[in-house]
Amino acid sequence: MVREIEKQQGAAFKLKKGQRLKVIDPRGEQVSDMVLFNAHDTREKISSGKTLDFEETILITKGHFLWSNRSNKMMEILEDTNGRNDFLLAPCSPETFKIMYNNSGYHPSCFENLHTNLKSFGIEPDDIPTAFNIFMNVQFKEDGKLSVDPPLSKAGDYVLLEAQMDLIVGLTACSAEDSNNGSFKPIHYEILG
Ligand SMILES: [Zn+2]
Numbered sequence: 001m002v003r004e005i006e007k008q009q010g011a012a013f014k015l016k017k018g019q020r021l022k023v024i025d026p027r028g029e030q031v032s033d034m035v036l037f038n039a040h041d042t043r044e045k046i047s048s049g050k051t052l053d054f055e056e057t058i059l060i061t062k063g064h065f066l067w068s069n070r071s072n073k074m075m076e077i078l079e080d081t082n083g084r085n086d087f088l089l090a091p092c093s094p095e096t097f098k099i100m101y102n103n104s105g106y107h108p109s110c111f112e113n114l115h116t117n118l119k120s121f122g123i124e125p126d127d128i129p130t131a132f133n134i135f136m137n138v139q140f141k142e143d144g145k146l147s148v149d150p151p152l153s154k155a156g157d158y159v160l161l162e163a164q165m166d167l168i169v170g171l172t173a174c175s176a177e178d179s180n181n182g183s184f185k186p187i188h189y190e191i192l193g
Pocket of ligand 1: 033091092109110111173174175176179
């Protein structure tokens with residue numbers, strides 16, 4: 001069954017070891033931030049640093065694993081039809097919009113959508129790690145300069161991931177203008193097997 005995360009919203013759910021998660025961009029150019037926690041001990045969570053270290057690349061895609069802060073495999077990426085994801089930048093937060101967008105009012109954010117949806121699993125705002133940013137197109141120059149460019153994902157692009165342990169998953173339809181080429185769309189996901 002395909003479930004929908006409405007624009008600028010989020011979801012949290014359990015995934016058993018061996019189950020697969022399909023994250024779909026139904027309209028194109030929409031980022032989805034994903035965080036993972038060990039379902040039996042939420043102090044173990046997805047780690048950008050460990051993943052980039054062990055996979056020896058900053059471009060994580062098909063064939064790579066997502067690793068935890070305790071150096072365990074959390075997910076394997078089985079398929080990735082777009083192929084561009086980011087694992088450098090933290091989830092957009094209320095402060096992101098103050099600091100980078102000069103926005104003084106309320107703005108929805110992945111950070112809020114992650115910690116509010118994960119609250120029922122005992123996860124607090126300070127527990128949210130750097131997310132695996134599916135479909136996010138962060139480019140970097142030789143001198144290290146970063147830019148957040150429009151996603152390259154087309155309608156129907158998806159990433160298929162297999163859980164390597166029992167997991168709690170947090171997932172969003174990202175709320176940052178620059179990450180989504182200026183418009184906000186839903187994200188679809190499906191739990192298989
Ligand atoms: Zn976001």
